[in-house]
Amino acid sequence: MSAKALCDLLLLLFVTAAAVSDLARRKIPNGWVLAGIATALVLQLWLSPERLPLAWLGGMATGFFLFLPLYVLRGMAAGDVKLMTMVGAFAGPWPAMLICFTTFLFGGVMAVVMILWQGSWRGCLRNMRQLLWPMIARAAGVPLAPMPLASHASVGNMPYGLAIALGTLVVQTHDYF
Incomplete structure (x- = not known):
């Protein structure tokens, strides 16, 4: 070997x-x-x-x-x-x-x-929107105040x-x- x-x-x-x-x-x-x-x-x-x-x-x-x-x-x-x-x-x-x-x-x-x-695809889409929306809005020039992530439960591990x-x-x- x-x-x-x-x-x-x-x-x-x-x-x-x-x-x-x-x-x-x-x-x-x-x-x-x-x-x-x-x-x-x-x-x-x-x-x-x-x-x-x-x-x-x-x-x-x-x-x-x-x-x-x-x-x-x-x-x-x-x-x-x-x-x-x-x-x-x-x-x-x-x-x-x-x-x-x-x-x-x-x-x-x-x-x-x-x-x-x-x-659990609805919860997954909700979490993805929560993660991606601030990035998309800032890229489009919309000023957003920093916000902590919501404490929604994960859709699974x-x-x-x-x-x-x-x-x-x-x-x-x-x-x-």
């Missing part, structure tokens, strides 16, 4: 464990994420120590900063951001970006299916760890088939 294949296999094991935990308990354990980041560090040191800052730190930064805005907007939990940071530590910056965008596609499909299945695992699986196994 090549070193890259071992790295990909370990990454898939970590994201699979996180996805199972997220499905079962709606929580991604910090212990898994920290163990994954430490494992990625060891693997990156072993595979190419001269690329460590770019591969390990750059990958973590890519995963973190692409998911952080969704956390700030309350569209995702902190565990999902930490998991994507770990994925970036394994994969490096460019694959982490591809995994993020693939994950967004899987997450979007999962969200639409869940909203339709639960029949989604085990986004599953979307991250699927995105990782698709991108990392692309070279093998």
Whole structure:
């Protein structure tokens, strides 16, 4: 087994464990994420120590900063951001970006299916309007006073760890088939 294949296999094991935990308990354990980041560090040191800052730190930064805005907007939990940071530590910056965008596609499909299945599309549209209207109005030149988001209940929560695992699986196994 090549070193890259071992790295990909370990990454898939970590994201699979996180996805199972997220499905079962709606929580991604910090212990898994920290163990994954430490494992990625060891693997990156072993595979190419001269690329460590770019591969390990750059990958973590890519995963973190692409998911952080969704956390700030309350569209995702902190565990999902930490998991994507770990994925970036394994994969490096460019694959982490591809995994993020693939994950967004899987997450979007999962969200639409869940909203339709639960029949909560009206609440979803209400929440989207509340988020988007101030941006649209300001872009059109309508002055608006800052307003806090209403305390409407979310239309549901989604085990986004599953979307991250699927995105990782698709991108990392692309070279093998």
